[in-house]
Amino acid sequence: MLTVGLTQYLVLAAFLFCCGLFVMTTKRNAVGILIGVELVLNAACLNLVAFSRYRVGTIDGQIATLFIIVLAAAEAAVAIAIFVNYYRTLATIDVDKGDELRG
Amino acid sequence: MSGEVLAFYLLAALAAGSALGCVIATNIVRMAMCLLGTLGAVALLYFLLSANFLAVIQLVVYAGGTLILIVFGIMVTSRTYGEKLKPRTSEALIGTIVVLALFAGLVAILLRAPWTPVAPTEPxxxxxxxxxxxxxxxxxxxxxxxxxxxxxxxxxxxxxxxxxxx
Amino acid sequence: MGSILRKVALPIFLIGVAAIMGIAWAPALLCGTVDSMRDDLGTWYKWDLRGERPTLTVGNIRQYLEGSIEGQFAPAAHVRFGHSTAVAFAYVLWPLQFRITRDVLAVVGVVGFVSLFAMFAIWWERKVAARMQSRLGPMRVGGWHGWAQSLADGLKLLQKEDIFIEGADRPLFRMAAYVAFVPALGLFIALPFSAAWIARDLDVGLIFIFAMFGVGVLGVLIAGWASNNKWSMFGAMREACQMISYEIPLGFALLVPIMTVGTLRLTTIGDLQSGGFQTWLAFRNPFLLAAALLFFIAALASCKRAPFDLPEAESELVAGFHTEYSGFRWALFFFAEYAEMFAAGALAAILFFGAWHSPLPAAWGESWRHGPLWQQALHGVVFSGPLWLIGKGIFFVYVQMWLRWTLPRIRLDQVMYACVQVMLPLAMLVLLANTFWEWLVPSRSVLGMAANAVCTAVGAVAVLAIIGISIYGFVNRRRLVGTLVVKHLPGA
The missing domain is CATH 1.20.5 (Single alpha-helices involved in coiled-coils or other helix-helix interfaces)
Incomplete structure (x- = not known):
């Protein structure tokens, strides 16, 4: 019988994490890698909230998630700024092309 | 089957499906749209976990801010329309194997973990x-x-x- | 055919308006009745097992309505029906005690309201635009002032060819219209039409609506991208710039009333303003009045209405992000736009202008609220009810239309300058000042009351001026419009 508990949430989060990891490691588009990072962070957030609801009984997990969301936004802003610069310098967004150590 | 269970499995399917879409898609804008699906589903899951504030913050900051920034970044950084940067076959193969192994390991641990049942708390x-x-x-x-x-x-x-x- | 249409046109129009009101209001009244009945019966039956409320049977409701329940419990005097009426009502009321019925009702109500409102607003916008340009606007379809114009347009759009251009990203192109439309509809889930008539009374309702405004932008962005057209792309980029920038002053303006009230629950915010015109939050102190103004301007930009309609600037970008759209998908963008316009107006009303309360203090109508059914219904018209919120929402939509047809479009750099260098510092200052005001000046003090009085006077003058100018323009429309136009068109 289908039920909903901590385990179900954790399995879903593990799946999201694995998808994010795959996207991070294989995509060559820099923005795609950023999307992978967001997936991984979301999986972590889901874990924290599920634990805070089903295990701990306090809202500490929610607070941690709040910080993660804020930091993810900040990280995305910096990352996009870097990508714009990267694109301006190399005229591509393929991360594999960025292996030369010169401007 | 109660409404909560049904809602959880629908949303979980949406989140997982969108995440899989992110993996499969080669077009970067479609990847961003799949990310929107995952973010929205996770936000609704937060509602199910009675973390209402977090759910709306996820929608405001992630879906309404970060994702728009990402799409904006895509538009600025892709010169050719629909440019496809496919992952190399060897990388994809190794990645699939590693990630599948990791997922299998995680699930095995999770299913075996002895969670002492705690009554869900309602803030x-x-x-x-x-x-x-x-x-x-x-x-x-x-x-x-x-x-x-x-x-x-x-x-x-x-x-x-x-x-x-x- | 035409003559028949002309005869039935006005009745159909009025019935339509009544239906809009009914959709929003009748369920509130009915659900309220069931709730009070359940509370009454719950205490009488003492069925309170496991802390859950008892489920009413049809028989319970009939007995309650007839007033024939024996024992110490006496049902309220105003609900004594005859037997057959009670049976009929019992079957109508019985499903309303279940949450799923109410949810279905709410979804139907929201979709119905949004589509009817969008059709009404499109017709009305064309009339307002025409009057402001000394024209008549749609006059022919349906007979009475072209009331069926939107209906005819809708039929036309439905049968138009759904064009996909060469090289468009089809799935995204299809999806974009829905991504724009669904959040615009979704925000009505948390938008209260009155304290009783709301689909989900979220404790974070305000941020939920704010979030939905933000998510809708993605639809526009994707539409511009998937069209494979540089004008669409420019429109989408402008939209993204504009929305991300204006969300910040919008958020700051929202924080000001939140700080005063101390809650994010919209029904609570609304009910705090029930004490008449002078207790509306915008008139509490000068900074809240300024915040209301800032909110309205930022919301105008969020709805991409003129003077901020750069994403669809037709003189520069053909039609902006929806250049390549046709038929029903194109219509969805407009439904979303009008739904957002109404939501922005309704949100302004809820946060700053007394929500669903009339300018009269609610305390005057307290006896009506518990009186017979007709008194309750009248209370909904005179003192507080969805009618007032819809009326205020339409009023703000009207102001948005007025601004659109009066002000010229501003340049993109001016839009950005206005946001980052004018509105953002102003919003921050207003937030800070309001904090100090709430901290240092009690509302009962002389200064607080004087500020309240001055702000009330300013607000009253502004509202009366807008209404007065509109009425003046409408009454003198024959004098203002060229006589030639009036003579040669029917129905003027």
């Missing part, structure tokens, strides 16, 4: 509680986050400014 007024925690217990991280945001704002503006003409 009475999560917004007020979160506010008090943020400005009480977590005051230092909160202030640090604000400093970090300021630094990020300045840094992003500096990085993205047009190159000075020589």
């Amino acid at each position: 009475s007024n999560s917004v007020a509680q979160i506010g008090q925690e943020l400005l009480g217990t977590y005051l230092v991280p909160f202030e640090l986050a604000s400093v970090l945001l300021l630094a990020v704002m300045i840094g992003a503006a500096y990085l993205a400014q047009p190159a000075k003409k020589e």
